[in-house]
Amino acid sequence: MPALSTTRDIALSDRTLANLPKADLHLHLEGAMRPGTLADLASTYAEPTPQVGCYRSFGEFQHCYRAVVKLIRTRSDMRRLVREVVEDAAASGAVWIEPHFNPTTYAPALGSAEDVLDLVLDAGVAAGRSIGVGFGITLSASRNRDPRDATVLARLAADYAGRGVVAFGLTGDEAATPPEAFREAFAIARDAGLIIAPHAGELLGEPSIRSTLDILSPDRIAHGVRAVEHPALVERLANERITLDVCLASNYVLGVVKHIEEHPLPHLLESGVLCSLGSDDPLLLQNSVLAEYQTARSHLSMTDRQLAAIASTSIQSSGAPTDFIAQTLTKIEEWTKEDVPDLSDQRLHRDHEDCDTR
Numbered sequence: 001m002p003a004l005s006t007t008r009d010i011a012l013s014d015r016t017l018a019n020l021p022k023a024d025l026h027l028h029l030e031g032a033m034r035p036g037t038l039a040d041l042a043s044t045y046a047e048p049t050p051q052v053g054c055y056r057s058f059g060e061f062q063h064c065y066r067a068v069v070k071l072i073r074t075r076s077d078m079r080r081l082v083r084e085v086v087e088d089a090a091a092s093g094a095v096w097i098e099p100h101f102n103p104t105t106y107a108p109a110l111g112s113a114e115d116v117l118d119l120v121l122d123a124g125v126a127a128g129r130s131i132g133v134g135f136g137i138t139l140s141a142s143r144n145r146d147p148r149d150a151t152v153l154a155r156l157a158a159d160y161a162g163r164g165v166v167a168f169g170l171t172g173d174e175a176a177t178p179p180e181a182f183r184e185a186f187a188i189a190r191d192a193g194l195i196i197a198p199h200a201g202e203l204l205g206e207p208s209i210r211s212t213l214d215i216l217s218p219d220r221i222a223h224g225v226r227a228v229e230h231p232a233l234v235e236r237l238a239n240e241r242i243t244l245d246v247c248l249a250s251n252y253v254l255g256v257v258k259h260i261e262e263h264p265l266p267h268l269l270e271s272g273v274l275c276s277l278g279s280d281d282p283l284l285l286q287n288s289v290l291a292e293y294q295t296a297r298s299h300l301s302m303t304d305r306q307l308a309a310i311a312s313t314s315i316q317s318s319g320a321p322t323d324f325i326a327q328t329l330t331k332i333e334e335w336t337k338e339d340v341p342d343l344s345d346q347r348l349h350r351d352h353e354d355c356d357t358r
């Protein structure tokens with residue numbers, strides 16, 4: 001499936017979505033690498049550049065992700081990745097990000113898991129300070145590893161609660177290991193006060209989401225969109241105030257929806273389910289969090305008021321400090337009150353220019 005085009009039918013009179021303050025709660029650190037950095041690293045290490053953008057299965061998607069991870073070989077590579085991810089988030093109008101990350105992937109090559117986590121947190125906070133992006137980390141265990149690794153990671157996450165780690169997640173193939181195996185890990189993370197944000201409900205449907213709710217007690221679910229197949233589950237998500245961290249491009253590229261216009265985001269919102277929009281893996285999906293909002297506007301006909309509500313949900317569901325959340329909500333409200341620019345003069349001017357160049 002090709003990457004999703006986001007350039008269709010964007011109304012000239014709408015507010016600038018890059019100016020809408022938002023949090024990107026669903027992105028993966030390595031999956032947000034810049035294409036140019038990927039090419040640089042591949043060249044430096046004399047490796048082939050992983051081909052991104054077309055996957056026949058989730059297995060191929062994961063294979064590509066692992067190829068990207070293998071190109072991060074020094075602390076300097078990691079520092080560059082983090083800095084660029086923060087800069088790209090700022091360009092999308094994100095004021096807060098909390099990428100999914102697992103430092104044990106890089107231990108001992110780049111230091112201990114604590115050393116790697118310290119490196120990422122220091123680099124993220126430093127990069128964000130000068131450009132107005134708050135930075136937290138979602139430590140994420142993998143369904144493709146031994147569940148005991150998840151328990152070890154949860155203890156690390158608990159140690160860093162209040163020191164940069166804000167959430168605990170679960171990534172990988174939903175079909176690989178059911179949530180039961182991760183019950184202990186998530187209990188540790190919850191007891192430490194972390195936001196619980198596992199992936200579920202993209203590759204599998206209702207049973208996966210229901211067992212995730214029953215066993216892991218999430219605050220948020222990355223994806224979760226296949227809940228739409230069961231009205232009672234949609235109602236439960238709404239009643240329990242679970243936020244779905246939706247990524248339109250991922251659902252399209254991985255074939256969860258055949259046509260983006262059929263995406264269930266509007267239905268979920270109308271049903272009272274809280275949803276944020278995130279970029280997931282901008283490198284692999286060729287998107288950005290800004291592109292997600294643009295797609296919601298252009299392909300799902302969402303209004304500025306609805307997009308502002310999604311942005312508000314994203315910041316309210318984040319691990320950002322309380323005062324930061326309050327300030328950002330005020331800025332989002334201000335965005336909705338901005339005058340919509342009347343671009344009719346510019347449109348006429350552009351038509352005139354077109355005539356000149358014909």
Ligand SMILES: [Zn+2]
Binds near residue numbers: 027028222280
């Ligand atoms: Zn994800």
